[in-house]
Amino acid sequence: MTPRIVELAAKISEVLDATAELHELLMDPIPLTFKSIAGTNAISIDAICRFHIADIVPPGGQVSFGEIAEKIGLEEQLVRRLLRHAMSMHILKEPESGMVAHTKMSKYFTLPYVNDWISFGAQEGWPAATKGFCLANNTDKSIFEVLGADHARAMRLASGVKAHDHFPGFANAEVSKLYDWTSLGNAFIVHVGGSRGEIAIELAKSFGEVKLLVQDMEKAIAGAEASVPDELQGRIEFKAHKIFDTQSVQADVYLFRLVFQIWPDKYALQILKAQIPALQPGAKLLLQDLVMPEPGEIPLWKDRELRAMDLNAGASFNGRNRYMHEWKALLKAADERFVLQRAISPGRSLLSTLEIIWDAPSSTKA
Numbered sequence: 001m002t003p004r005i006v007e008l009a010a011k012i013s014e015v016l017d018a019t020a021e022l023h024e025l026l027m028d029p030i031p032l033t034f035k036s037i038a039g040t041n042a043i044s045i046d047a048i049c050r051f052h053i054a055d056i057v058p059p060g061g062q063v064s065f066g067e068i069a070e071k072i073g074l075e076e077q078l079v080r081r082l083l084r085h086a087m088s089m090h091i092l093k094e095p096e097s098g099m100v101a102h103t104k105m106s107k108y109f110t111l112p113y114v115n116d117w118i119s120f121g122a123q124e125g126w127p128a129a130t131k132g133f134c135l136a137n138n139t140d141k142s143i144f145e146v147l148g149a150d151h152a153r154a155m156r157l158a159s160g161v162k163a164h165d166h167f168p169g170f171a172n173a174e175v176s177k178l179y180d181w182t183s184l185g186n187a188f189i190v191h192v193g194g195s196r197g198e199i200a201i202e203l204a205k206s207f208g209e210v211k212l213l214v215q216d217m218e219k220a221i222a223g224a225e226a227s228v229p230d231e232l233q234g235r236i237e238f239k240a241h242k243i244f245d246t247q248s249v250q251a252d253v254y255l256f257r258l259v260f261q262i263w264p265d266k267y268a269l270q271i272l273k274a275q276i277p278a279l280q281p282g283a284k285l286l287l288q289d290l291v292m293p294e295p296g297e298i299p300l301w302k303d304r305e306l307r308a309m310d311l312n313a314g315a316s317f318n319g320r321n322r323y324m325h326e327w328k329a330l331l332k333a334a335d336e337r338f339v340l341q342r343a344i345s346p347g348r349s350l351l352s353t354l355e356i357i358w359d360a361p362s363s364t365k366a
Ligand SMILES: C[S@@+](CC[C@H](N)C(=O)[O-])C[C@H]1O[C@@H](n2cnc3c(N)ncnc32)[C@H](O)[C@@H]1O
Pocket: 144, 192, 193, 194, 195, 196, 198, 199, 215, 216, 217, 220, 241, 242, 243, 244, 256, 257, 258, 259, 262
């Protein structure tokens, strides 16, 4: 980012925080509390996604409550009630009485992956938010196991994850900017929990010398080789590997992206320890994850985003966003030989890269 863009982004943040503060100062405390606590927001937003109402509203045009009601098979008064609630948050608008048109937010609801992301939040995230995923689903299995057994729910998550691309640093295409990958030369990288190789493909495309092995659950990687472009064949491979199993592949670098966020310390430690038998002296672990800011360190509107993600990670996965001192304690508890070299957080990215070196003399390989 150029200095001019950095300056502009800082000014926008100042305005966002100042206008939010003004709004809050002008509101009475109890109505302000009611607004903040409103779980009801998910009701109207979920209805719009569940019934694909945004798709019924013509771009640049309008449609009546009655027509929407007829198309989705709900009573007109219920449609009006739900949509006028959403409109109070500027999701859809009523340009003339009884007619519905798009706003800048509702237009995005027509994107299938945004619809899936919102539906996932409302239908999986909200019940989990009230008591945790396992209790909400009456199971002792993880969210991955539960969704893995239900194609429609798994597909909704797989599709919805793309919405994260709209948060700075999260898009697959941005991975190249999060770390100085050229410094790795012709390194062999194992991407642990690497999904269907989206990140591996991005890295192989941008950095001509690296080779990658993607490890993930058998179901998650089934058929993923087919998505590797011809020109990258031979540089990206896939191997089914359970994240808690002993790492059997020796590599220069082990990349974990948004993996530790979704596990509590007990399991995060197991994942780290499972890598040790494969680590050569000087091997690197790159942990791309969230590092929680101390209060006041970043603009409040961003701080809220990170703290909301933290609570989501807790409700859905029993995971959490860790502060820097917690990352250090986690690494130390796993093994003193995990040495944190630096944490890199370029530009506006919400994702940081923790660069960790396995600092073992060559004779004491674990
Ligand atoms: C939050 S996703 C991160 C995906 C990928 N690293 C990225 O940034 O796009 C976590 C990944 O961990 C994988 N995972 C979860 N539990 C696992 C397990 N027990 N063994 C192997 N992989 C697992 C999931 O399949 C998923 O791909």
